[in-house]
Every structure is written in C-alpha cells, then in structure tokens.
Amino acid sequence: xxxxxxxxxxxxxxKHQRWFFTHCEKINKKKVVFSQFGGKGYGCNPKAxxxxxxxxxxxxxxxxxxDRKLKKSDAGIPExxxxxxxxxxxxxxxxxxxxxxxxxFAGFLExxxxxxxxxxxxxxxxxxxxxxxEGTDKKSYQEGRKLSVKEQMYRKDSEFVDYITSGCPxxxxxxxxxxxxxxxxxxxxxxxxxxLVNGSETIHRQVREHYNVPDGTKVVTYAPTFRxxxxxxWYDLDYERVLDTLEEKxxxxxxxxxxxxxxxxxxxxxxxxxxxxxxxxxxYRDMQxxxxxxxxxxxxxxxxxxxxxxxxxxxxxxxxxxxxxxxxRGMYYKMEDLPFSYALNTDDFIACIKNFDxxxxxxxxxxxLDRIEYLADGHAAERVVDFLVEKMK
Numbered sequence: 001x002x003x004x005x006x007x008x009x010x011x012x013x014x015k016h017q018r019w020f021f022t023h024c025e026k027i028n029k030k031k032v033v034f035s036q037f038g039g040k041g042y043g044c045n046p047k048a049x050x051x052x053x054x055x056x057x058x059x060x061x062x063x064x065x066x067d068r069k070l071k072k073s074d075a076g077i078p079e080x081x082x083x084x085x086x087x088x089x090x091x092x093x094x095x096x097x098x099x100x101x102x103x104x105f106a107g108f109l110e111x112x113x114x115x116x117x118x119x120x121x122x123x124x125x126x127x128x129x130x131x132x133x134e135g136t137d138k139k140s141y142q143e144g145r146k147l148s149v150k151e152q153m154y155r156k157d158s159e160f161v162d163y164i165t166s167g168c169p170x171x172x173x174x175x176x177x178x179x180x181x182x183x184x185x186x187x188x189x190x191x192x193x194x195x196l197v198n199g200s201e202t203i204h205r206q207v208r209e210h211y212n213v214p215d216g217t218k219v220v221t222y223a224p225t226f227r228x229x230x231x232x233x234w235y236d237l238d239y240e241r242v243l244d245t246l247e248e249k250x251x252x253x254x255x256x257x258x259x260x261x262x263x264x265x266x267x268x269x270x271x272x273x274x275x276x277x278x279x280x281x282x283x284y285r286d287m288q289x290x291x292x293x294x295x296x297x298x299x300x301x302x303x304x305x306x307x308x309x310x311x312x313x314x315x316x317x318x319x320x321x322x323x324x325x326x327x328x329r330g331m332y333y334k335m336e337d338l339p340f341s342y343a344l345n346t347d348d349f350i351a352c353i354k355n356f357d358x359x360x361x362x363x364x365x366x367x368x369l370d371r372i373e374y375l376a377d378g379h380a381a382e383r384v385v386d387f388l389v390e391k392m393k
C-alpha cells in the first residue's frame with residue numbers, strides 16, 4: 001500500500017511539472033531532442049542527423065535521450081551533444097522545437113508526455129528497406145478490440161508525428177502501417193545509409209583497431225535478427241566452415257564478428273565458438289560502423305542486409321527457418337526478388353560462397369534499387385537538416 005501511495009505522489013508531482021513546463025517555459029526554437037530505440041545508445045538515422053547538425057555548428061542545442069544504465073562516453077556520443085536521462089528528459093521534450101526518433105515515444109507518453117503546439121515531430125523509422133513484416137498487432141487490429149496500453153501509446157504517438165523520412169515509394173505501405181496513416185512522408189532517403197554510400201576510412205580503421213584485426217585479414221560479420229521464440233537454434237551455421245571457405249576463395253585470413261540482435265545480445269556468449277577467429281560484437285555501439293568495416297555480411301530477414309548492399313560488398317542470407325518465418329511473420333518481398341544468395345543449411349550456404357560472382361551480384365543490386373526507386377546518394381542527412389532548419393525559423 002505504501003508503494004502505491006508513493007507512486008500516486010510521483011504522478012501528481014509529474015502532473016504539476018507538466019503544467020509548469022507548458023505554461024511557464026517557452027519552446028526553445030533551437031533545441032532538437034533525439035532518441036533511438038528508447039534510449040539504447042547512439043545510432044541509426046537520429047545519429048546521422050545529429051552529426052549533420054553538429055557539422056554545421058550553427059548554435060543548435062542538441063539533446064540526446066540515453067538510458068540510465070549507459071554512459072555518454074561508452075555510447076560514443078560526441079562533444080556538443082548534451083545527454084539527458086530519466087525524468088529529466090521531459091523538460092527537454094516539452095521545451096524542444098524538434099523531436100527526432102526512430103520508434104514510438106510510448107513509455108514517455110504513458111507517463112504524461114504530449115506534443116506542444118510549436119513542436120515538430122520527425123520520425124525516421126528504423127527499417128530502411130524493410131524485409132520482415134512490421135507490427136503484427138497493427139495488421140490484426142479489428143474495430144472494437146480492446147487495445148493494450150502499449151498499442152494505445154503507439155497510436156497516440158503516431159497522431160503526434162508530423163513527418164516521416166523514407167527512401168522509396170515501396171516503403172510507403174510499411175510506414176502507413178507503422179504510423180497508422182499519420183505523418184507526411186518525406187522522400188529524403190535514410191540518413192543512416194549516408195556513411196555506407198560514402199564510406200569512411202576513419203570508421204573502418206576504428207572498428208578494426210577496436211577488435212585488433214591484423215592488417216591483411218578480412219572481416220565477415222554475421223548479424224541475424226531475433227525470432228519470436230528468442231531461441232538460438234536458428235543460428236546453427238557452421239561458422240568454422242564459412243571462414244575456411246572464405247579463406248580458400250579469397251586467399252587471405254578472415255575473422256568473423258558475430259552480432260546478435262539487441263534482444264538476444266545477453267545470450268551471445270552461448271553462441272561463440274572457442275576460437276580467436278571469432279569475435280563477439282553484440283555490444284558494439286553502432287551496426288552501421290560494423291558494416292563500413294566489414295568485407296562480407298551474413299544476415300537473414302533483417303534490414304541490416306538491405307542497408308549493407310549499398311556498399312556493393314558481398315552479402316548472403318542464411319535462413320534455415322524460412323518457411324516457418326514466412327508462415328508466422330511474413331516478408332514484404334519474395335526471396336527470389338532480392339539480390340542475395342540464400343541457403344537453408346550450411347552445405348548450401350558454403351556453395352553460395354563458392355559460386356558467388358561479384359559482377360553479377362552488383363548488377364542485381366542495381367536492378368533491385370532501380371525497381372524500388374530507392375534514394376541513396378549519401379546526402380540524406382543534409383536534406384533532412386535543410387528541411388528542419390527551414391521549418392524551425
């Protein structure tokens with residue numbers, strides 16, 4: 001009973017705070033608040049947009065919402081960006097001119113956040129060229145069905161969204177579903193892909209130095225998505241054979257970075273082979289950086305692979321549960337429409353590597369991107385910031 005009394009007191013206090021913020025504090029016309037995956041680090045599209053603001057150095061107050069457990073230095077958040085955690089984030093959200101997020105602000109909304117008149121909410125989404133079907137709860141919604149609190153907050157957040165960035169018309173149906181038809185879609189491209197298109201020698205070197213990868217050794221990254229059962233059994237690829245095959249094909253040493261989805265990251269040690277040829281990269285702060293430093297990518301239904309193909313470097317899909325996944329979750333594309341070789345078992349996967357033809361693969365990538373009219377020219381973040389700066393005047 002005592003705990004409930006304190007909880008009620010906290011809610012009353014928060015209510016008074018909200019009244020004060022919205023009636024006594026003006027919106028700061030140069031404040032931009034960023035969040036990605038509910039405070040889980042510094043990355044994705046919001047990171048790329050934040051760094052474009054930093055590069056311009058035009059006096060904007062840049063604020064990054066970070067989980068209480070994370071340190072600014074560990075997350076890689078640069079100087080010039082102020083970090084805010086926990087309840088202190090409400091003040092910055094209530095007084096910001098712009099919100100930038102890549103998912104819903106569900107938790108904040110549940111605890112009293114709302115968007116003031118004069119605040120611009122830009123959502124960048126997080127899927128890029130999305131392969132796996134998004135939001136099964138959204139697709140199965142029926143009028144009259146009682147919504148969970150989470151679903152209610154998703155809908156409330158979507159009603160606040162003003163703009164959504166996108167790279168191609170083929171993604172419109174995904175965004176309309178994820179945001180329940182709200183928000184104006186801006187065909188600016190996905191800011192996080194700029195570094196993949198442009199490349200970065202600095203990032204390439206930093207990742208290799210971080211993992212002590214010797215000169216002359218190539219890097220393959222295995223980055224699968226999670227499954228609904230959270231089981232590791234779907235990641236049964238013979239990693240040793242994969243490295244042996246790559247070394248035979250390319251005539252040099254290889255190491256493999258294994259990066260599990262954040263929902264499974266705490267299980268990564270269970271999957272790691274006992275060999276210095278394999279490196280656990282599940283806790284690395286930004287997948288885009290790993291992609292820049294990788295020579296080959298192995299994934300499955302994750303949009304990691306559709307981002308990576310913009311580098312034109314080899315990418316393969318290992319999908320031992322393909323039919324099960326199609327039945328349970330579904331995909332927006334047929335496997336045959338994608339430019340990637342794929343396999344359901346290790347033997348076939350090894351054959352994919354041996355038979356890989358770089359020229360043919362690049363032509364397939366170009367054809368696929370042309371077909372879906374995907375915009376990836378390395379200047380997406382610039383377009384986003386140009387747009388926001390104009391709106392903030």
